[in-house]
Amino acid sequence: SGKYAVIGYYMLGPDEINKYPAVDFPVSNISPEKAKMLTHINYAFIGINDKGQCDLLKGANEQKSAEVFQLLTNLKQYNANLKLMFSVGGWAFSNDASPTANRFRDAASTPAARTEFARSCIAFMKKHGFDGVDLDWEYPRKQDANNFVALLKEFRTQINQAEKTSQSDYQLTIAGAGGAFFMSRYYHLLDKVVEPLDYINLMTYDFNGPWQGVTKTNFHAHLYGAKDEPKFYNALREVQFNPPKSWEEITKLFPSPFALTADAAVKQHLIMKVPRNKLVMGVPFYGRAFRKAGTDNYGLYQTFNTQKGDPYRGDPTWLVGCDKCVERNEPRIATYADIKKMLAGGFGYKRHFHSEAKAPWLHNAKHNLFVTYDDKESMKYKTDYIKQEKLAGVMFWHLGQDDQESTLLKSLHNGLNKK
Numbered sequence: 001s002g003k004y005a006v007i008g009y010y011m012l013g014p015d016e017i018n019k020y021p022a023v024d025f026p027v028s029n030i031s032p033e034k035a036k037m038l039t040h041i042n043y044a045f046i047g048i049n050d051k052g053q054c055d056l057l058k059g060a061n062e063q064k065s066a067e068v069f070q071l072l073t074n075l076k077q078y079n080a081n082l083k084l085m086f087s088v089g090g091w092a093f094s095n096d097a098s099p100t101a102n103r104f105r106d107a108a109s110t111p112a113a114r115t116e117f118a119r120s121c122i123a124f125m126k127k128h129g130f131d132g133v134d135l136d137w138e139y140p141r142k143q144d145a146n147n148f149v150a151l152l153k154e155f156r157t158q159i160n161q162a163e164k165t166s167q168s169d170y171q172l173t174i175a176g177a178g179g180a181f182f183m184s185r186y187y188h189l190l191d192k193v194v195e196p197l198d199y200i201n202l203m204t205y206d207f208n209g210p211w212q213g214v215t216k217t218n219f220h221a222h223l224y225g226a227k228d229e230p231k232f233y234n235a236l237r238e239v240q241f242n243p244p245k246s247w248e249e250i251t252k253l254f255p256s257p258f259a260l261t262a263d264a265a266v267k268q269h270l271i272m273k274v275p276r277n278k279l280v281m282g283v284p285f286y287g288r289a290f291r292k293a294g295t296d297n298y299g300l301y302q303t304f305n306t307q308k309g310d311p312y313r314g315d316p317t318w319l320v321g322c323d324k325c326v327e328r329n330e331p332r333i334a335t336y337a338d339i340k341k342m343l344a345g346g347f348g349y350k351r352h353f354h355s356e357a358k359a360p361w362l363h364n365a366k367h368n369l370f371v372t373y374d375d376k377e378s379m380k381y382k383t384d385y386i387k388q389e390k391l392a393g394v395m396f397w398h399l400g401q402d403d404q405e406s407t408l409l410k411s412l413h414n415g416l417n418k419k
């Protein structure tokens with residue numbers, strides 16, 4: 001591994017754990033070659049139980065989970081520098097509409113709750129041989145922001161203590177908002193959020209998707225804005241800064257409307273003095289598909305009509321050529337591996353590449369489909385960007401979505417470590 005972080009999430013749901021290894025992407029698919037290209041693997045996800053402690057997600061078998069964790073930590077035999085982290089929360093577990101939305105809020109809400117939450121996570125980390133904790137709270141609300149900072153400080157205190165007693169070095173990271181809307185909830189404290197962390201993994205993807213319902217098809221993880229793309233109101237204009245910023249400073253720092261992009265998210269973090277060597281750019285190994293996309297402009301920036309909401313309800317077969325989408329009952333998300341098959345299968349997809357946004361997309365004129373994703377061409381621009389902006393490295397969601405040849409992981413590794 002070179003000097004840049006390459007942080008890959010490894011995702012298994014509770015049902016997959018219980019039927020392990022009969023899953024799409026068992027740990028054995030992480031070959032020695034892949035393990036050598038990674039600096040961190042973040043296991044997703046661990047939950048928070050109703051006592052406010054780190055715990056397996058509901059329904060995950062203890063024994064099977066421990067076996068999977070053991071397989072993951074065994075990967076260090078291929079790469080002694082590899083760090084195994086576990087990630088707490090994630091969108092499904094912690095978003096405002098989730099049945100468990102209060103778990104992070106409660107666990108961060110008092111000194112006693114924060115101490116117990118951190119204690120339990122560090123005990124979990126030691127029990128299973130992990131090298132650190134990644135907190136993936138999506139997202140602290142404005143009223144949670146101070147508690148969020150206090151929680152991260154408590155984790156840092158206890159991790160430092162754990163390092164002393166066991167001569168190890170553990171890490172603390174978070175998955176942070178990539179879009180200004182969620183970012184604006186804790187943006188005023190961003191420098192204090194990052195202070196206790198080793199890295200902040202920016203979720204610089206999911207900028208656009210069918211959940212909006214009323215907007216246009218657009219890229220979900222593009223690096224730069226395009227002059228004619230649909231723009232968004234900049235929620236950072238509403239942030240209450242302390243000390244306050246003048247309105248003219250605010251309008252200068254936060255142009256609105258603006259293009260929601262990875263570059264915008266990085267620059268917004270730099271405005272708050274987040275150190276570059278803690279900033280990790282997230283990239284997706286999956287694409288997002290829009291149904292009934294307008295036919296102009298090869299489907300780009302067009303109206304569409306695709307079911308919103310989690311989980312998906314409706315016809316799972318409309319993303320032609322994506323057999324796995326039917327299996328997963330989720331035609332709005334295609335893995336990079338699915339997309340390669342869709343492109344190669346003669347289903348009528350045509351690849352385009354946007355010269356300003358530095359992003360590819362697929363248009364299927366026969367079926368009125370638009371798919372936004374990343375491939376090695378866009379990853380090259382992103383790794384060049386990471387090097388030019390002197391960021392800490394790259395994170396990606398997730399390992400199981402790459403193709404057999406590890407095309408995307410190789411593009412990240414080579415882009416960051418080769419001239």
Ligand SMILES: CC1=[NH+][C@H]2[C@@H](O1)O[C@H](CO)[C@@H](O)[C@@H]2O
Nearest residue numbers: 090091092136175203206397
């Ligand atoms: C690290 C991370 N946490 C979130 C985020 O990435 O995006 C994924 C795809 O939308 C989502 O499934 C996951 O829960």
